[in-house]
Amino acid sequence: MPDRVLAVLTAPETGGEAAEPFRFADPAAPLLNVLDLGATRGDGVFETIGVGSGRAQALDPHLARLARSAAMLDMPEPDGSAWRAAVVAVAERLAEHREAFVKLVYTRGVEGTDHPTGWxxxxxxxxxxxxxxxxxxxxxxxxxxxxDGVGELPWLLQGAKTLSYAVNMAALREAKRRGADDALFVSSDGFLLEGPTSNLLIKQGDRLITPSTSLGILAGTTQAEAFRFAxxxxxxxxxxxxxxxALESAEALWLLSSVRNAAPIRAIDGVERAIDAEFTAALNAHLLARRD
Structure with a gap:
């Protein structure tokens, strides 16, 4: 049973010429050029997709979001068929694992060339x-x-899933320093946003609510599936x-992501919160059973 599987795309951009869309490679082998802008500047985008028993979950929404993120960075349009083939092939090799994930990375490529990198x-x-x-x-x-300031600052790339995750990782380290597991961002004027690697979900009676993507929040694929389930x-x-x-009036809250799925929030800034165990279990069972 493989622990890691790597597929390197031959021509990850639309219009690229390649006899085969990808090739399998040794994940431990030195493959990335040290001048690749993804490594030197974080200039690229990525997606992480949950895999259940060899099937990539929400593949179409993830590929669509990869394309949207690439467009926001003025990168060449990714070749959807090539990426799909690589994801499906990698996921199939992980079929013996009940839960796995695949990470798609698409960079601007080696500095001074016009050839993006993808794996x-x-x-x-x-x-x-x-x-x-x-x-x-x-x-x-x-x-x-x-x-309400995101629309006037498009160069901050809010809403794009970029490789520039240093701030997100710093937020998680700060959460650990404060004795917590995760973080939740708010705007400077006090409005709810998202977690460093997750979306926020709030339950109020028979309603599920999430902060609007108009705030520069990354549109969540797991959050969208949670809405369908609800x-x-x-x-x-x-x-x-x-x-x-709105955190105080919520009956229950969750952080949602593609690999962890629905994690109920049990405390906010040290204040304990109730967990809706029944809904959490049902939602996670639904998310884990997805096959597309």
């Missing part, structure tokens, strides 16, 4: 049973921008501009 790396997922069942403790961190149970869903105090 798909797959591996078994870590054990997320603890966060799913017991929840996570989060701290609220100021992202430093007003909630509607199948007769609930209503909405994207809203939410003040920070």
């Amino acid at each position: 798909v790396l797959g591996a078994p997922s870590p054990d997320n049973s603890g966060p799913r069942a017991n929840g996570v403790r989060v701290v609220v961190l100021d992202r430093g921008l007003p909630h 509607r199948s149970r007769g609930m209503t869903t909405s994207y809203e501009v939410l003040p920070k105090d």
Whole structure:
């Protein structure tokens, strides 16, 4: 049973000429050019897709988001068929793992050339049973921008899933320093945003709410599936501009991501919160059972 599987795309951009869309490679081999702009400047985009028993989950939405992110960086349009073939092939080699993931990385390529770089790396997922069942403790961190200022600052690339994740990782380290597991960003004027690697989901009665993507939030594929699940149970869903105090009135809250799925929030800034165990278990069962 392989621990890691790597497929390197031959021509990851639309219009690139390649006899085969990808080739398998040794994940431990030295493959990335040290002048690649993805490594030297974080100039690129990525996606992480959950894999259940060899099937990539929400593949179409992830490929669409990869293309949107690339467009925001003025990168060549990724070749959707080549990326799809690579993802499917890598996922199939992980079929003996009940839970795995694949990470798609698309960079501007070696500095001074016009040839982007792309690869798909797959591996078994870590054990997320603890966060799913017991929840996570989060701290609220100021992202430093007003909630309505993103549209005037497109060069900040809010809403794109870029390789420039240093701030996100710093936020997670800060959360650890404060004795928490994760973080939740708010705008400088006090509106809810997202986690460093996740979307926020709020339950109020028979409604599920998430902060609006108009705030520069990355549109979540797992969040979209959670909304579909909720509607199948007769609930209503909405994207809203939410003040920070909406956390206090929420009956239950979750952080959603493609690998961890739904992690209930059990404490915010040290204040304990109730967990909706029944809904959490049902939602995670639904997410883990997805086959497309």
